[in-house]
Amino acid sequence: MKIFAIFAVTALTTFLGYWLASKYIQRKDFFNAIVFFANLMEVEVGFSQKKTEEIINENIKKFCAEFQKLLTLFIASLNTKKTITTAEISNVAKFLKNEEIQEIFLFFNGIGKYDSENQIKNITSHNKQFVLWQTNAKQESNKYVKLYVKLGFLLGLIISIIIM
Amino acid sequence: MLEKIINENLWKIISTKVGIKNLTELRLRAGKPIVAFMGNIPWFVCENGLTESLEKAIYFTYEEIQSIIFSASEFSIYAVNEEIKRGYLVLADATRIGVSGRVIIENDQIKTISNFTSINIRIPHQIKNCSLCCFKSLTSNGVKSTLVISPPGGGKTTFLRDFALQLSLTANPLNITILDERGEIAGGESGGLSTGNFTDILSFVPKKQGFEIATRTLAPDIIIADEIGTEEDANAVFSAFNAGIKIFASVHAGSLEELKHKPFLKKLIEENCFERYVLLSKKNGPGTFEGVFGKNFLRLGFGGEQ
Numbered sequence: 001m002k003i004f005a006i007f008a009v010t011a012l013t014t015f016l017g018y019w020l021a022s023k024y025i026q027r028k029d030f031f032n033a034i035v036f037f038a039n040l041m042e043v044e045v046g047f048s049q050k051k052t053e054e055i056i057n058e059n060i061k062k063f064c065a066e067f068q069k070l071l072t073l074f075i076a077s078l079n080t081k082k083t084i085t086t087a088e089i090s091n092v093a094k095f096l097k098n099e100e101i102q103e104i105f106l107f108f109n110g111i112g113k114y115d116s117e118n119q120i121k122n123i124t125s126h127n128k129q130f131v132l133w134q135t136n137a138k139q140e141s142n143k144y145v146k147l148y149v150k151l152g153f154l155l156g157l158i159i160s161i162i163i164m
Numbered sequence: 165m166l167e168k169i170i171n172e173n174l175w176k177i178i179s180t181k182v183g184i185k186n187l188t189e190l191r192l193r194a195g196k197p198i199v200a201f202m203g204n205i206p207w208f209v210c211e212n213g214l215t216e217s218l219e220k221a222i223y224f225t226y227e228e229i230q231s232i233i234f235s236a237s238e239f240s241i242y243a244v245n246e247e248i249k250r251g252y253l254v255l256a257d258a259t260r261i262g263v264s265g266r267v268i269i270e271n272d273q274i275k276t277i278s279n280f281t282s283i284n285i286r287i288p289h290q291i292k293n294c295s296l297c298c299f300k301s302l303t304s305n306g307v308k309s310t311l312v313i314s315p316p317g318g319g320k321t322t323f324l325r326d327f328a329l330q331l332s333l334t335a336n337p338l339n340i341t342i343l344d345e346r347g348e349i350a351g352g353e354s355g356g357l358s359t360g361n362f363t364d365i366l367s368f369v370p371k372k373q374g375f376e377i378a379t380r381t382l383a384p385d386i387i388i389a390d391e392i393g394t395e396e397d398a399n400a401v402f403s404a405f406n407a408g409i410k411i412f413a414s415v416h417a418g419s420l421e422e423l424k425h426k427p428f429l430k431k432l433i434e435e436n437c438f439e440r441y442v443l444l445s446k447k448n449g450p451g452t453f454e455g456v457f458g459k460n461f462l463r464l465g466f467g468g469e470q
Contacts, residue, residue, distance in 0.1 A: 116245060117275075
């Protein structure tokens with residue numbers, strides 16, 4: 001019975017640690033998705049010249065849930081002759097910082113507005129920033145997820161010792 | 165398609181108070197009143213429909229023009245830049261949007277047009293049977309190579325489209341290739357306008373290359389091409405004519421006299437490439453049939469007799 005209780009408490013606190021770190025995992029997945037999307041757009045604009053909506057519809061399932069939501073909102077905003085807003089971006093991806101929201105807002109509002117040469121330049125310039133944030137998000141995720149899980153596990157052990 | 169690109173209020177006025185059926189052209193200019201052409205007659209558009217009064221007219225804005233172009237490109241200017249460079253965009257239903265704005269030149273070539281200041285939306289109308297007025301004259305004892313002549317907006321494209329459709333409906337249909345350089349005959353890639361079951365459509369292809377592809381690979385009995393306008397176009401027609409293919413083409417001209425004075429057509433006329441000339445005008449609205457003429461420009465009866 002005691003062993004079962006120790007196991008249960010430790011598992012619970014370890015999961016708690018993982019849950020607290022999930023923001024970092026979401027950030028990593030989100031920036032992976034946006035960099036992948038920007039790269040995809042660069043290629044499609046340069047070669048196939050498919051329409052924006054077609055590119056998104058063909059690839060949307062390849063992205064994480066938050067980025068899928070963002071793309072869906074983007075397409076909806078285009079079809080209603082509006083632009084996606086910073087509030088909408090922030091709502092979909094609550095883990096983003098203000099500076100990141102602004103850059104993503106500018107990125108989406110530049111899509112489809114230029115001839116192919118300038119469109120690629122526009123995407124590339126935003127993508128440079130996205131790649132930096134992707135690297136940071138990856139480092140943060142590696143660091144904090146392990147840390148939070150370990151802390152959760154240790155907390156579970158401590159609680160178990162105290163209880164026993 | 166028009167409802168997808170123009171703003172909600174303007175679409176409401178056009179669809180309920182102006183009437184899309186008789187609308188041939190919309191001219192939208194930044195800071196200027198909206199002009200709608202009903203047939204040949206220009207009107208200002210107001211909240212209640214059409215007006216002659218400048219005070220009541222609705223004025224269009226620069227931002228609205230950018231929005232229309234963006235929507236018309238399906239939010240992908242990069243994908244339609246080649247068309248924009250040539251000064252127009254074509255929607256899936258063959259609505260043609262002529263654009264003007266800042267032309268950006270690089271190395272003596274047009275790179276793009278941006279900062280659009282005005283657009284001209286031409287509404288296509290599929291008028292079925294409009295070519296039947298002289299169909300017999302153009303097809304009795306075999307299809308005759310024909311040049312359709314009219315001033316701009318005179319119904320040449322509509323005539324060519326219907327002619328393709330009518331040929332497909334005959335007892336012995338022929339293989340037709342349509343060189344749809346601006347996507348106006350068949351409605352671009354989606355082929356939104358009916359041209360019959362025996363047509364192969366080469367969309368957005370320059371005439372020279374289009375004639376080459378058609379002749380080499382599609383084995384057409386007839387090639388239909390809109391608006392022969394340059395020496396290069398005329399040479400392409402001449403090559404196809406020499407390959408034994410019947411040509412159905414159109415050209416901008418207000419009369420036969422004007423046609424004869426077009427230098428790039430000289431060779432085609434002298435070599436009797438065209439056996440028939442169909443003259444259309446805008447006298448009683450676009451597509452007013454003025455007559456069909458033989459090689460020597462003598463008027464023929466509707467059955468083809470002189």
